[in-house]
Amino acid sequence: MTDTRQVIAYCPGSFDPITHGHLDIIERAAKMFTGVIIAVAADAQKDHLFSLDERVQMCREVCAHLPNVSVEAFSGLLVEAAHQAGASVIVKGLRQSFDLSHEGPMTYMNRSLRPEIETIFLLANPAVTYVSSSLIKWVCGMGGDISPHVPPLVARKLRERLGRAD
Numbered sequence: 154m155t156d157t158r159q160v161i162a163y164c165p166g167s168f169d170p171i172t173h174g175h176l177d178i179i180e181r182a183a184k185m186f187t188g189v190i191i192a193v194a195a196d197a198q199k200d201h202l203f204s205l206d207e208r209v210q211m212c213r214e215v216c217a218h219l220p221n222v223s224v225e226a227f228s229g230l231l232v233e234a235a236h237q238a239g240a241s242v243i244v245k246g247l248r249q250s251f252d253l254s255h256e257g258p259m260t261y262m263n264r265s266l267r268p269e270i271e272t273i274f275l276l277a278n279p280a281v282t283y284v285s286s287s288l289i290k291w292v293c294g295m296g297g298d299i300s301p302h303v304p305p306l307v308a309r310k311l312r313e314r315l316g317r318a319d
């Protein structure tokens with residue numbers, strides 16, 4: 154059996170921006186594994202509100218209290234980036250059943266590419282099952298209060314970027 158205390162976990166996503174939903178998963182993974190690498194996807198095909206550097210920086214700042222968590226950017230195949238980083242587990246969060254239908258095919262594909270890298274899913278804390286970066290950006294852009302769902306630093310940056318700063 155794998156000793157999970159000696160395993161580095163790779164936690165990938167767009168993090169555009171990081172939310173309390175992401176933090177829930179990252180903080181729990183940090184308790185389970187030797188180290189957790191937050192892997193911020195460059196993914197040039199997607200339109201991001203924040204640049205890659207901004208997304209990485211926000212992740213660094215809001216995870217500064219977690220000593221075994223680091224942040225890096227990645228591009229290309231997720232399993233290759235995880236392998237390069239020395240991670241043997243990919244950790245993702247599941248909020249609702251539709252997350253599983255989206256994640257399932259990618260998980261099987263990733264396993265076929267690199268069978269030695271296991272993907273595990275943590276069920277989201279019930280309080281954050283409806284929180285997503287997309288909804289947060291939408292609501293903030295229309296002047297809604299997103300402060301319960303993101304760290305204060307992220308709320309401030311979102312309001313500035315979306316022209317909703319006081």
Ligand code: PNS
Nearest residue numbers: 165166167168194229230231259262263
């Ligand atoms: O936060 P997101 O946007 O849901 O994250 C998606 C992400 C970055 C995990 C996904 O797009 C991904 O794995 N990208 C890396 C490219 C890759 O490996 N594609 C093949 C997956 S089978």
